[in-house]
Amino acid sequence: MTDTPAPPRSSPLHDRHEALGASFTDFGGWNMPVRYSSDLAEHRAVREAAGLFDISHMAEFWVHDGRATDLLDVVLAGRVSAMRTGKAKYSLVLADDGGIVDDVIVYRTGEQHYLVVANAGNREAVAVAFARVRESWPADAGEAPTVCDVTDSVALVALQGPRARGIFESVGAVEILGTPLEELGYYAFTEGTFDGDSLFIARTGYTGEDGYELLVPVERAGDLWDALLAAGAPHGVVPCGLAARDTLRLEAGMPLYGHELTREIAPAQAGLGRVVATDKDVFVGKDALASRPADAPVLVGLVSDGKRAGRAGYAVLRHDEVVGEITSGALSPTLGHPVAMAYVSPTAADPGTPLTIDVRGTRIPATVTALPFYRRNA
Structure with missing residues (x-):
């Protein structure tokens, strides 16, 4: 007798995608929109105006308290301790043999507080990577940091394209509490609210265009999606699926896990040697990298x-x-x-x-x- 694979999960925005006529595909264990109208139209909208993506399939972890910075410096190949609060960093989770477990974005939200965003299909693998380091935490290093998988309690959408900022600024229910958008640098974030609820605003993306990735409580995802589409309608915004996201990231030379990045590939092979802080005293996979052919x-x-x-x-x-x-x-x-x-x-x-x-x-x-x-x- 064999186990029956679990059916793909649905995004909190699934009903809205259906209403917009989306076609769906299984991606990383999630039933996600692959397109709404045409791949070409959605691709061009992002390059010329703006596109709105549901990326709620991504996995999110809060890492905080204790010596969270030290934990991340071991789990991730990059030097997290060099980050300033308010900044984001692209990094890699490596296996003991130096192969790539996942590529992630880490945001430093406080002295010992971080948000780590991982790929949907690698959610469990990244959780295991955190758990392994926590389980071997030195007794004299104090209490191990807390790692919370919050994927199920938040939603993530991406507004990408040259008109993204203007559209986002016209959403009346958004209030910026931290760094103003006009001062927000690339790979940085600011805090805000959407109709009174918390809103995490990151100037990051996976399309090669400027824009924002927006994290909200899962129960507000639909309202935010609707507000962004309404605000963007006069400016040419369209909902976009995975097909357009794939051609956009390919043009921008951005790797996709399972294609350019796998457990068999080392960072230097993928052109990501710059991401690895080889001068750190220790991180998972460090010793093996030197012996790669x-x-x-x-x-x-x-x-x-x-x-x-x-x-x-x-x-x-x-x-x-x-x-x-x-x-x-x-x-x-x-x-x-x-x-x-x-x-x-x-x-x-x-x-x-x-x-x-x-x-x-x-x-x-x-x-x-x-x-x-x-x-x-x-």
Whole structure:
């Protein structure tokens, strides 16, 4: 007898997505909207105006009290202790062998208070990573910090695009209590309220555009979603699904866990060596990183002509030799030609190197290029 897989969970905004005509897909154990109208229209709205995403499938952990900073400096590969309160930092959770368990964003909300946002499918793995370090907490280090998984009590939405700030500022029920939006830097956050309830406002995102990720109590998610759509209607905002989110992040060269990042990949292979504070005394996976093979495949960008895009799993060749494999690929809506990310041999990774992609038996010429493919205007 085998266990029946649990059905995917639904977002607190599921009814609203249905009313908007969304199509759904299972993503990280959640039933999430993949599109509402067309992938292309939603993608272009984010690049030209604004898009609204439900990202309530993400996992959230509050880490606080005790020596929370020291705990995070061990669990995460980055140096959390160097963060200032009010700032955000991209970091990695590593396994003992140096492979990537998850990529996360950590926000420092106080001297010993942090919010960590992880990927939906890695919620349990990140919780285990915290638990392992807490269980081995030194007796002379005082009480172990508290780690609270608050995923089920909060909702997260993202407003992204060049008109995001103007739209957000026009939501009358929002009051900013901390740093004003005009002073809020990228990868920073401020506190506020939405109709009297707490509102966490982060200037972060996963699209390559400016915008905000907004955390509210789960019972207020629908009201916030409605208010943002209403405020943005005159400015071209549209609800956007996972399909548009994927092409947006691909153009911006942002890795997706399960594609560019896996348990088998080390940070340096993914171009994320800068994220790792190798001079820290200790963090999970540190010792193993030094023994990783120097000839391991590395992540590159590939561009090609025409309309046929390489997809995840397609082989990358130099002459007749397979030198790598695509992890993500699509016909770029913004650039008008195919783009892809792939892991290839270091001998084939220099920008300008001509390669080919095996697209269902047809060799498509491609050229190695530096990431990202797209950068927004400052």
